[in-house]
Amino acid sequence: MTLGYGVMVTLQILVLSFLVRVRVPQQKIAKSLKSTWRFLVTNLKQLRNMETTLVLLKPSCVQRQLIGEVVNRFERRGLRISGMKMMQLSDEILREHYSHLVDKPFFPGLCASMQASPVVAMAISGVEAVQVVRTMAGVTNGRQAAPGTIRGDYSVSNQQNIVHASDSVENAAIEVKRFFKPEEIFDYQSGAFAYIYGNGECK
Ligand code: UDP
Ligand code: MG
DSSP: OOHHHHHHHHHHHHHHHHHHHTTOOHHHHHHHHHHHHHHHHHHHHHHOOEEEEEEEEOHHHHTTTOHHHHHHHHHHHTOEEEEEEEEOOOHHHHHHHTGGGTTSTTHHHHHHHHTSSOEEEEEEEEETHHHHHHHHHOOSSTTTSOBTBHHHHHOOOSSOOSEEEOOSHHHHHHHHHHHOOGGGOOOOOOTTHHHHSOTTOOO
16 A cells, blocks of 8 residues: 555545534445445545456367466566366357457457367466566467467467456456356465565555
């Protein structure tokens, strides 16, 4: 929590206790409480930079026996694995997950490729993890992905491109919920935490 945030919370509390003291009508106090609550929720969300993103190791990764290699990259980077499981994807979950692509001509082929074998679903956490993981994945088309990225190192296809990675903080939250039950996500601190992030870097 930053100093600024602490100051704002203290100010809000002072205003509230002042309103109670000067016997402001309950309705007004309730209104003030509501805005304080909204303020807390919005700002806490914005101030936290520890994020959890969804990664799917696609059948192109599983079938080519690259699971260990790709998982190793995330671990070596200093990211934390918060959830991990193997699953066979249903038509239903794919239609939801790729809802932005259902009208594309390649959608049936995409579904077939995603159902060719089980996938490994991972919830990966870290400071600004959504952007970090997306950059590690590289651009969609493996032929154009930069060397050093997962797609750029292991794929030469626009479809068989090894991994899915959430593309925004909002989508990451939705996608992690889509693939994991709350009890399948583990919130623990890595033993090397102090050597992964500098002082105050993780809010
Ligand atoms: N895809 C495809 N043909 C295309 C574009 C995308 O088969 O022309 C597949 C590809 O596997 C990609 C997935 O659809 O990873 C989702 O597409 P999106 O545009 O969301 O790309 P991503 O976020 O995976 O980079
Ligand atoms: Mg996408």
